[in-house]
Amino acid sequence: MQPERRSDATRAAILRAARERFAADGYQRATIRAIAADAAIDPSMVMRYYGNKAQLFAAAVDVRLRLPDVAGIPRDRLGETLVAHFIKRWEGDPSDDALLTLLRSAATDEAAASRLRDIFASQVAPVALAVCPDPAEATVRAGLVATQMLGLAFCRQILRLPPVVAATPSSLVVQVGATVQRYLTGELGAVLP
Structure with a gap:
């Protein structure tokens, strides 16, 4: 060698x-x-x-989410596309995924929590800004998307919650994707500050 x-x-x-x-x-x-x-x-x-x-x-924990280019995605498929992207990433080798490492560490270490916040602010917020109906809502929308993606990762890969682990990736894409779609492009109502 x-x-x-x-x-x-x-x-x-x-x-x-x-x-x-x-x-x-x-x-x-x-x-x-x-x-x-x-x-x-x-x-x-x-x-x-x-x-x-x-x-x-x-x-x-140098994480590049490698999010898909939203310009080439039909507007009504954004949520499903993002969920499919994250699931595919985690289904590979979750033990070698820096994002999951950060998620595990963030609960007990402020440096990890800060890094995780930075990643979602710098990488997910631009996606939300590109597609949301009101640019002033982009930060809130990106935060809501983060709740779904990190919650799904936590329940499926770390907590290993049986019904979430048993769910097929395609069913998660449909179910969680609908929520992410609403967070990106739907009416938010009273969620905004």
């Missing part, structure tokens, strides 16, 4: 182990030694590649 490929493989192993450890233990209790042990490497290698625990955490 070439040194560059070995380096990439080592980095990937460290990030995978870090995500799992941060998810299981939270930021405060996770240690570089435990992460290194999980990755089957020396702790000095973690420090070599990432510097310190804070920098490793930042790399482990």
Whole structure:
């Protein structure tokens, strides 16, 4: 194996182990030694590649939602498209998903909670702004979409609530998609501040 490929493989192993450890233990209790042990490497290698625990955490939870371009989606399919996007992402390898790592950590660590808020504000709010009927509502609408996406992830991947786990992805796309659609383009009524 070439040194560059070995380096990439080592980095990937460290990030995978870090995500799992941060998810299981939270930021405060996770240690570089435990992460290194999980990755089957020396702790000095973690420090070599990432510097310190804070920098490793930042790399482990560097989340790009990779949301679909809403310009190419029929307006009445936005909710279903977004829900399908998130489900597909989580159904792959949820233990290696930085967003789920953040969700697990956010309950006990303010840095993780802050990062999660930033991700949804910077990546979901522009989608809401592009499609909502009133631009002044974009932030509220993005927040409501976040409640559905994070709630679904929490119940299906972390809490493993039996009826939600048993639901097929296609049924979740239809059911949750309808709510997300309303949050994006429907009447909000008294929800607004």
